[in-house]
Amino acid sequence: MELKAPEQELSRFRARVAAAAVFVLVGFGLIVARFVYLQIVRYEYYATRAEENRISLLPIVPNRGLITDRNGVVLTRNYSAYTLEITPSKVRNLEDTIDELSEFIDIQPKDRKRFKKLLEESKNFESLPIRTRLSDEEVARFIARRYKFPGVDIKARLFRQYPFGELASHAIGYIGRINQKEMAKIEDDEDLAANYRGTEHIGKTGLEQSYEKELHGVTGFEQVEVDASGRAVRSLARTPPIPGNNLQLTMDAELQRIAEQAFGTRRGSLVAIEPGTGGILALVSTPRFDPNLFVDGITPDNWDVLNTSLDKPMINRAINGAYPPGSTFKPFMAMGALVTGKRSATYAISDPGYFVFGNNTFRDDKVGGHGMVDMVKSIIVSCDTYYYTLANEMGIDLISDFMGKLGFGSRTGIDIEGESTGVLPSQAWKKKRFKKAEQQKWYAGETISIGIGQGYNAYTPLQLAHATATLAAGGIMFKPHIVKYVVDTQSGQRRMIEPTPVADLGFKPEHLEIIRKGMVGVNIYGTGARAFAGVKYEVAGKTGTAQVFSLKGGKYKEGEINERLRDHALYIAYAPANDPKIAVAVLVENGGFGAAAAAPIARQVLDYYLLGIKPAGAAPEDAEADPEDSHAHD
Known part of the structure; x- marks a missing residue:
């Protein structure tokens, strides 16, 4: 049996202990260095991130300005209504979800077509309406089943209304949902991007388009404290929105x-x-x-009717x-x-x-x-x-x-x-x-x-x-x-x-x-x-x-x-x-x-x-030219 030299064994043991000590010291050194880096060097950054995770900024969309004629007759106005909305990125199967929702919410084929069109024009994470102007009864039916539908929610939104329908439609114009091209333009401008947070509509034609900056207003913000699951706990501060300016027209x-x-x-x-x-x-x-x-x-369907009509109702003949x-x-x-x-x-x-x-x-x-x-x-x-x-x-x-x-x-x-x-x-x-x-x-x-x-x-x-x-x-x-x-x-x-x-x-x-x-x-x-x-x-x-x-x-x-x-x-x-x-x-x-x-x-x-004389009855039929007129072609 071979005998080991005690001094040699002790020397090897001490070397292992020293190596382990160095390893431990280096490890603790790295931890301390990382701690110093996170807690001191990057303190402000991570403190801000933590605060952002705790506090959420919710945009408050301003009321859009009204348009009236020269005598104060209201040609455009706003109203609030409940909307059933889906965030596509949070839903596993859109078709199945819509089918299930339609069992207790009246979702018509036209609603599905409109949703599909909006989906093609919008980013996948955006919340899109599948039904607007919900009744109180429909809202109650959904709330009772909300837990079954992640990515689906009820929102109260402001809607634009044109109370006289077709009256002066080419002059007043209309608003519609912001498309990708318009969104890209907005995001290129920092001020616009901030002011359009939460806004989903923009003026497309007529005065609604040319006076968009006046009509839109200034978006407000609410600071809300949220828990780990993202649910609002309490409101911390609120900057109210500034409504858009109204327009009074020269038009009668x-x-x-x-x-x-x-x-x-x-x-x-x-x-x-x-x-x-x-x-x-x-x-x-x-x-x-x-x-x-x-x-x-x-x-x-409505767009096809307007867009394919031989009469071209979307063309503003007065200026185009x-x-x-x-x-x-x-x-x-x-x-x-x-x-x-x-x-x-x-x-x-x-x-x-x-x-x-x-x-x-x-x-x-x-x-x-x-x-x-x-x-x-x-x-x-x-x-x-x-x-x-x-x-x-x-x-x-x-x-x-x-x-x-x-x-x-x-x-x-x-x-x-x-x-x-x-x-x-x-x-x-x-x-x-x-x-x-x-x-x-x-x-x-x-x-x-x-x-x-x-x-x-x-x-x-x-x-x-x-x-x-x-x-x-x-x-x-x-x-x-x-x-x-x-x-x-x-x-x-x-x-x-x-x-x-x-x-x-x-x-x-x-x-x-x-x-x-x-x-x-x-x-x-x-x-x-x-x-x-x-x-x-x-x-x-x-x-x-x-x-x-x-x-x-x-x-x-x-x-x-x-x-x-x-x-x-x-x-x-x-x-x-x-x-x-x-x-x-x-x-x-x-x-x-x-x-x-x-x-x-x-x-x-x-x-x-x-x-001040108003014509009696409906619009007259086309008159016939007098064959005796000296210049009937005019």
């Missing part, structure tokens, strides 16, 4: 209603402006839509639609002739009923012509030949330059987004518009039809009303606006949207009088006489008919043409003619004759605004 709701009803089922637009301020009194686009459909998230102005262009052409010195008021032409230019013959609607025609008569009888010759003398660039000063072919700057520029033709425009060299050249013959509001001319009803209002205001152009006051809901102070004159065209009084005399004559002796028979105020107006497609020399027979290919009917006016309070432009798509379809609508609007 009753005038708007009368104008909309006057269209009946016809497509078209009307814009009425206060000449001395630029305030919009009515802005009509028909057909309309119900903005209430969008508040909860529009159902696919571009149409040839037809004969309503003639008073502006006449003013252009006076201002540029191309014609005097007394200069007269002999009208044979046509104008020959090169190998082309441009015909007037009246066979045999109107005889001798000066400027005033040219407006009253709407003599095409007079304006064919005038356009030829002025040339396209002179016409374009003058019409551009009146606002044609450019955005007016109205406080609603999405305005079109329209088309103001010129040589420069054509070079930019077309790619091929042969298409870019402007031919002198193309200028002829420009003079009667045809050819490449295409303007929005707003631009037409804006130019008419400028004429009514003596050449002073105001920026159109539909909001008159922004009202602070906290202090009650009203901030006025000041009328903004953007140009003074310097029209001479004698020139304005010539145009006024011609336009007044239209409604006494000319094409507007029937619509304004017995009127108790003086109206300066002009009818117009705009061709939709070329007849190639054929005779226009309305009954033999597809309804959507018939001429557009137009009418412009301002009244009273000697002290204008309102300017209006009316367009009836495929309405035929301006005198029969558009002028009667303007008469109803002017009668109510100036005299």
Whole structure:
């Protein structure tokens, strides 16, 4: 048996003990170092994290501002209702959960479709409504079974309501749930991101969109202490939300209603402006839509109806639609002739009923012509030949330059987004518009039809009303606006949207009088006489008919043409003619004759605004043109 040396064994034992001691000391050193790091170096960080776990910040969504008309009629309002909501990320099987919920909550197929659409547009962790406006009984039934449905809850939310439904829908617009594109834009802005916490809706169109910052308000916050399971224990502090500001409009709701009803089922637009301020009194686009459909998230079926309709109810024709102005262009052409010195008021032409230019013959609607025609008569009888010759003398660039000063072919700057520029033709425009060299050249013959509001001319009803209002205001152009006051809901102070004159065209009084005399004559002796028979105020107006497609020399027979290919009917006016309070432009798509379809609508609007006279009964049927009218095509 081999004997071990005691000293050697003791030395090895001491080495092991020393190694273990070093290991223990290093281990304790690391623990102490980590303790120092966590408790001293990173104290503030982890203390904040712990506090955040203990305290939750809950956003408090502010009341959205209201919109009223000029007389205080409420056009938008808010109300609170219970909503059944699902957070998809917290639910194992969505379909099964919805099926189980539908056993005691009325969930319709349309609710499922809307939920599916919202799910596609939203982030998976967001809470989405499966049913809105729950009754108290439905709320009680769910609460009794809540424990069975993790990820499903009842929430009280504020909803937007448009009490008059379709009234002024294109002007007011609508709100809808924030989509991913809008959310990305909000998150890129730190201030916006903070203010939109908890907010699920945003203005999509109209005033709801363009005045979103005013209407939204400032989000409040509540500090709530929570337990380990995330349940609220008590409220620690509360910063109340600041409601959004209210908007008071220049629009008259009753005038708007009368104008909309006057269209009946016809497509078209009307814009009425206060000449001395630029305030919009009515802005009509028909057909309309119900903005209430969008508040909860529009159902696919309703969206398909609106989106696929041939009548295109979602298009704001007043600011987006571009149409040839037809004969309503003639008073502006006449003013252009006076201002540029191309014609005097007394200069007269002999009208044979046509104008020959090169190998082309441009015909007037009246066979045999109107005889001798000066400027005033040219407006009253709407003599095409007079304006064919005038356009030829002025040339396209002179016409374009003058019409551009009146606002044609450019955005007016109205406080609603999405305005079109329209088309103001010129040589420069054509070079930019077309790619091929042969298409870019402007031919002198193309200028002829420009003079009667045809050819490449295409303007929005707003631009037409804006130019008419400028004429009514003596050449002073105001920026159109539909909001008159922004009202602070906290202090009650009203901030006025000041009328903004953007140009003074310097029209001479004698020139304005010539145009006024011609336009007044239209409604006494000319094409507007029937619509304004017995009127108790003086109206300066002009009818117009705009061709939709070329007849190639054929005779226009309305009954033999597809309804959507018939001429557009137009009418412009301002009244009273000697002290204008309102300017209006009316367009009836495929309405035929301006005198029969558009002028009667303007008469109803002017009668109510100036005299308080409301039309009796429902909107009138389309009137028939008088075959004896000297210029029935207008």
